[in-house]
Amino acid sequence: MKDKRDGKKYIYVFFLILSLGIIFITGCSKDEKSKEAKLALIKTTNPHPAVLHETKKEFQFSEELHKYVLSFPEIYDAAIIAGKKNILVAYKVKHLHRFRMKKIEKELKKKLEKKYPHHTFVVSSDYKIFIEAVELNEKLKDPNYSREKAKKRFKKILKLQKEQT
Incomplete structure (x- = not known):
């Protein structure tokens, strides 16, 4: 039972890091449009x-x-x-x-x-x-x-x- 929770934690951490990365990339992209x-x-x-x-x-x-x-x-x-x-x-x-x-x-x-x-x-x-x-x-x-x-x-x-x- 403990193994399933650990697996879910890793999945949540993975998606958290992925979403933060996407936010960082889109927020830092250089947009030259007026x-x-x-x-x-x-x-x-x-x-x-x-x-x-x-x-x-x-x-x-x-x-x-x-x-x-x-x-x-x-x-x-x-x-x-x-x-x-x-x-x-x-x-x-x-x-x-x-x-x-x-x-x-x-x-x-x-x-x-x-x-x-x-x-x-x-x-x-x-x-x-x-x-x-x-x-x-x-x-x-x-x-x-x-x-x-x-x-x-x-x-x-x-x-x-x-x-x-």
Whole structure:
């Protein structure tokens, strides 16, 4: 009878050490995501559009594009990054419309290409892409963050989007 209790003690100690190890590892992991990027999944962020090639015309276009994307009744949050050739439009769909996400994505891309025929759009409803876009947008606010780094990061986000499709 004493042997069974000793065995249970070892099992309890093992699980205690295992759970403390998991807590330690997750608590000490270095997470470089910005505060806004972390909250992007929980709440509406509606970040201002980011423009990698800063001109007044590009900023005005990006603001107009942001308002246009948010005018869709199914969409409640959007992050836009305008590059030299491509414009990334990452958005979040209202919960009741999640079953139609692919249809909404096709419809949005079609309407954007029709309204703005001189631009190339990369449209995504994927949360990972949305968070990456918000994070890049936050980094662009830092004056020490170089445009070259931003352009490389933008290319990585576009590549990630292409891999997911």
